Every structure is written in structure tokens, then in C-alpha cells.
Amino acid sequence: MMNESQLELYQRIQAFTLDDDTQALSFSQHLARSNRWQIGYTKRAIDEYKKFTFLAVVAGHPVCPSDQVDQVWHLHIFYTYSYWNDFCLQVLQYPLHHLPTQGGQQEREKFHHYYRMTLESYHRFFGKPPEDIWPPPSRRFGSDLHQQRINLTEFWIVPKQLPQIKISQMTRNVGMFLLLLVLVGCSPAMPARFLGFDARFKTYLILCAIALIGAYFLRWFLRTSQTESIKPQLDHYEIAYLAGGPQRAVDLAITNLVQQQYLKPKLTTRSFSILKKLPNTSYCLEQQVLSQVVLTRNLLALRQAVTPKTIFLRDRLQKYGLLMKGKQARICYLVPIFMVFGAIILGGFLITLDAENVGEYFKTIICLVLCSLPLDSPPFRSRQGDLILSELKSIYSTDIAYTFALSGSTALSGGVLDDLKQVFNPPSNNTDGGCGCGC
Template sequence: MLNSFEAALYQRLQDFALDDPTHEFGFTRHLMKNQGWTLIYTQRAIAEYKKFAFLTVVANHQVVPSDQVDQVWHAHVLLTQSYWEEFCPKVLRKKLHHHPARGGRTERAEFHHLYVQTMTSYRDFFGSPPADIWSPPDIRFGAELKMQRVNLSEYWVIPKRLPQMRFAWPLGVMVIIALAIAGCVDLGQKSPFGRFVSDFIVYHFITILIVSVILGLILRYWIRIPSQQPQKPQLDIYQMAYLAGGSVRSVELAITQLVHQGYLRPNVRHRTLAIEKALPSGANNLERQIMQQVHQHPNLQSLRQISKYKTDFLQKQLEQEKLFITGWEAIIRMSFGFFLVITVLGLFIASVVSGLLTEPLMKIAPVVDMMIVIWTAIGIITACCFVPSGRTRWGSWLLADIKKNHDVYDVTQRFALYGYGALSGGTLDDLKQMFKAEDEEAASGGCGC
């Protein structure tokens, strides 16, 4: 509930028009052109800018804008007469300067803290901020700092994140098998197998390929039952992490929680973690396991070794909620994925073998050909059943629902769902740097010349 001063200020902001009716190409259209925004999004961004300006007056701390709000602010400051002669003295009734960031680790941590405070103040007055304008801190001080102006008449803009394809895996299987068959034809053009494969491709290959994929997808659908349950479970933060990223994510979350709460302090130079204070008696089981390991091996690489921790209790809890595939269906979804490699290798081996068949053994060529066809079909079916995540359809739906509705300003929830890329601010920046360095080192460790 706004008091009389706040209500009067908010009303003045709502009445203030940024567009000059005498200008054909006004403020809103300039923003749309320069930012590539739609009309509706631009109007929403301007509305959020006014809320930000409101907070600069009533909040008892320095207010930090989102990147979109900052772009509106930049554009408004350039309208010097409107900004300095109308907006500041008559609407805000105070000077509102725009100070560029000086840079550095200390200021970054301070701005991160102030941005989180700004979100808290925003909630107090306006409720939950729109996440597509007020980005989470890890994005606000991460990806959004790398934006640049691009001349669209000279460059194409192609997103790095392409749309996900639900059937990319089966289509990939089909392409691999088709290439394998084509390779067999080249290797065995003069062999009985080569002649058979050529006829097979012309008359039967596409049919068997499609039927095999359909059967594989039906089996995959069946082993991922259930698709829904009567009641949606309420998962804790560690169950969310395990559902999203397995035991690796849950262990890394425990490390992050201990750093975030001040129990551990990261050392970027040596990639170690030092104990700052003791855990309370009622601490989480996984966090207690982490602290025990820190006493013995404080380096991050050792602490991330999953074999040192007991996380099976998390999987059992999620299996009870029907979120993970269990029983013999779980064996199918893993073993069938490895069958693809055997299938492709088998095709090439069969091509070579059939090419070596001598005249007395030619009578068994049709049997070899038929076995290859059956082997290929089974390989396609089983490869389609591979479920890397191990989640049921109910588990995948629940995870998508959590990602859609989670608190985007809660760093631990974002870490549970997206990993260490969501870390931002102070010691969490240090921990993110350590995680990233470890992964880059592991990725390049096998290379050499």
C-alpha cells in the first residue's frame, strides 16, 4: 500500500509522456529501431523504467536497473531537455545521474548485491518483476554484458541455441545407418552382400528403416511411463538438482550451498576450499559429507568425485515419485543405446566378410544378408529407446514445470536447474571460475601432439 507521497510520485510518473506528439519519429519508435524490440515489449520496458525511477526515490538503497531498463534510461538521458528540465525536477523532484561502472571485482560484487536488493524492493511495491525484462543476476552480469550493436545490413544474426528437435535422436540414427549401408555397398560392390544391399536400398530399405524407428519410438514411449500422476510432488533443492543433472549436480549444489552460506571459502589460485565455520548439527546429509571430504582433501577436483558420496537416497526418493525409470525398463534405456555402436560396426564387418566368401560358401550369402537386415532393424529400434536422462515423461514434465515457475532470483534454485553457469556475485563468482577451469582442464587433458 503506497503512502500519499509515494502515490503522488507514482501518479506523476504514469502521467509523464516520453513521446513528443509533435515528433513523427518519437521516443518509442527510436527504442524499437535501436533495440530491435516489438511495440508491446518497448511499451512494457518503458513502464518498467518508470517503476525503476520510482524506486530510485523511495528505496533506502542505491537502485540498479536491468539491462533493458538501462537501455531505456540511456535513451531518455539523451533527450536532455525532457530529462533535465521536465523529468528530474518536476516528476522525480531530484537529480538522477547515470554513472558508468568503474569495473573490477569489488564493484561487480557490490552491483550484484544492490541488484538483488533492487529486486527485493521491487517485490515490496509491485510484486514479482517480469523475468524477460528484469533478468536473473547471473544473466544480468553475465551474458547481457556481452551485447553489442550489429549492422543488420552487413551481418546475419544466427542464434547459438537452435530450437530443440524431439525426434533428433531417431533421425540421427537413421542417417548413421544409411551412411553405414552406403559404405557397405562401396566396400562390397562385387560381393553377394553388395548386390543384395543395392537392391535392398532401392526396394526395401526405407520401409524397414521407417518401421524400425516407429517401433523404437513406441517402445521408448512405453518404458517412460507414467506421463502424469494425480499429485505433483514438492521437491527440495537437492531433489531438483538430482532430477535436472543427476548425482553430479547434487554434489556440486552442496558445495555451492556451503560457499553461499559462508561455511566454505574458495581459493581460486589453488582451487581449494577452506572451512570458515562448523556446520550445525541439523545440516543436510550431503553437505555433511562434503565437509568431511574438505577435512581430508580440500581441492575442488577431489571434492567433485561422485564416488566419494552416497547420493543413491536421492534417486530412490525420486523413483518413488515415478520421476525416474526403474526396473528392467531402466536396463533397456541404457543397454539399447550401446547396441547402436555394435550395429554400425557389425554392418561393416559383415560387408568385409561377405566380400571374402568363396564360391563354395556362396550358398550361405542369403542367410548372412538376412541376418544383417534383422541386426540393422534391431539396432535402430534399440537405439531409439536410449534415454540419457533416465527420466520418465512425468519426470521430464515436472522438471519443465519447475524451470518455468521457479524463482529466477534464487541462486540455489537456478544452480540446481542449470548448473554452475547460474552462479554470480562475490565468492560465487570465484567458485564459478573454479568449476569452469576444472571442466576446461578436463576437456583438454586428453589432447596432445
């Protein structure tokens, strides 16, 4: 909530426009062209820049922009009269300077800290920040630091990753089954040949599709919780186990110990050294990790030794109905597999009766096997567990333990956590980033 003076400041900032309609190339057009942004995204980035400048004045701590906001800030500073005379002097009534990093680990830690505080202040005043403009610190000081200016007349721009389309696993695999059928039998005469197939083979194709769809549906249906549906309050370690299994929980314990300066990671040996003694009141899993570091400091051996100690987390989550229990998991695994296996056996039997279409039967069976591969493992979470995990991911938080529990080592960023991230996932580039803060 804003007080009266803050509200007046915010209204002045919102009323200020960076575009001059008399110019052939407006500020927004210049910004969009320089960064290859769509005009709608550009307008949103400018709006977030205005919120950032508001935070720079009222937050009560140094602020650090996202890379997108920083691009707006850089360009605005180039418009010196607009920035210093109109915006800072009259609107902000405050000299907002841009201070780039000087490099080194201390600077990395400082800017990570500033950025986290900025996100927290943003959330306090405006709610959850949009992630496509205010990314988490791991991306802000990771992939976003690798942006460079290039000459488009000399270089092509080809994205490394294609856009991801979210579809259900069942839809994806049934679609894959139909696609593979076309690919393995692709020929100019394929449509005509398909129409010429006898009723027996056409019926078998339909049965295969029904078996595949039924198997995925049964797996989904049988993953229902057998426990009374009560929404539990999970701690960080339970969230980590639910999201990533026992190793995620162990890695979270290591992360907490490193962040609290009980352990120090060593990049060359992927091991840890003990810095100080852990209090007896600490979480039991953290005590297990520290006691094992005395015996084996190597990460892989440490994980192997501590992972069995996480069984109490599994039992607790199963009690809540968020994880599948042994018998239920086996039923959920075996019944769908038997459905697909029955279709495969039927195909083998029909091959002996229909020598004319042996090739088509064989191709269909191969497609069925490939598309049922994701079914070849017992399920981990129940449907209730997936629902709880989805709700947890929608909750905004800058807490490292919480974000690590949900997303793993990709959440690690800043100071010694950069070193820990390399221990978890070697090799990795450690880059000093140039960013600005307002003071």
C-alpha cells in the same frame, strides 16, 4: 499491492510519454535504432523502464536496472529537459540519479545485491519479470556486459548461435533419419532411382522408419512412474539431483558452503580452504563435503569422494516415482534397442538376398544406427520427473540455491560466487560491469 500514494505515482508514470510526435526522430525510434531493436521490443523496454523508475521511488532500497532498461535510462538522461524538469521534478517528484560502478569485487557484490533486490521488488509489485528484458543475474552480469558500440559500415554482425527450435527428441531423430537418407544417397538421379527400387527395399525403408518411431515411442511410454502419483515437496538438494544428477547435488552443497562463508574457493588450484566450523545441525551433504575437504581439497577428488554419499537422494526420488529404478530403466533401455537392432539384422539378411541394392541397404543401416544413438543409454528421469522439473523451472525465484539446483553453475554470479563459477568451469573471464543504480 500498491497503496493509494503508490498507485497515484504509478499512474503519473504511465501517463508520461517519452515520444514527441512533432519530432522527425522520436525517442522510441532513436532507442530502437541505437540498439538494433524491433519497435515492439523497444516499446516493451520503455514500459519496463517506467516500472523501474517506480521501484526506484517506492522499493525502499537501492535499485539496479537490467542492461536493456539501462539503455532506455541512458537515452532519457540525454533528453535533459524531459528527464530532469518534466519526469523527475513533476512525475516522480524525486531526483533519480544514475550512479555507475567504480569497479572491483566489492562493487560487483553491491550491484549484484541491488539487482537481486530489484527483481524481488519487481515480483512483489508486478509479478514475474520478463526474462528477455530482466535476465537472471548470471546473464545480467555475464554476457550482457560484453555489449559494445560498433560502426556498421566497417564491421559485419554475425550471430554466434542460431535460433533454437524446440522439437521433441523423437521428431528430431526421425527427421534426421530421413535427412541422412537423402544426404548419403544424394544425386541427380536419386528420385528416379528410388521409384525404381523393388518392393522389398521400399518395404524395408518403411520398416526402418516404423522401428525408429516405435523405439522412441516405447522409450517414452515405458518411462511411466510405477509409484502412486503424488506431487512431492522437494528440497533444494532433491531438485538438484533430479535436474542434474549426483554431481549437481554435490556442487550445490559446495555452493551453499561458499555462500555462507564456510569454504573459500582457490582459482589457481581449483580447491577450497575451510574458513570456519560447520554446525552439527547443517544438512548432511554439506557436512560430508566439509569433512572431505579436510582430506582432499581438490574439486575433482572432492566430487568423487562425496558423490556416493548422495544415494539417499536417489532412493528418495525413486520412491516418489521421479527417477527410473534399475529394472524398469533396463527394460526401458533394452526393448527399444532390440527393435532397432532387429531392423539392422533384417537389413543384413536382405543384403545377402538383394545384391543389386547392397549400397542402399548399407546406407540405410548406417542412417538407422546414427539416429538411434540417443537410445544407447538407460533413461534417468520418469515422465513424472520431467513434468515436475518443468513445473519447477516455471516458478520464479531469485534464490541462488534454487536457481543453481535447476540450472547448475550458470546461475552463479556475484562476488565470491564468480570465483566459484571459475573453479567449476575453468577458464572464464571475470569482468567488472558498468551499470547504474537509482538512489
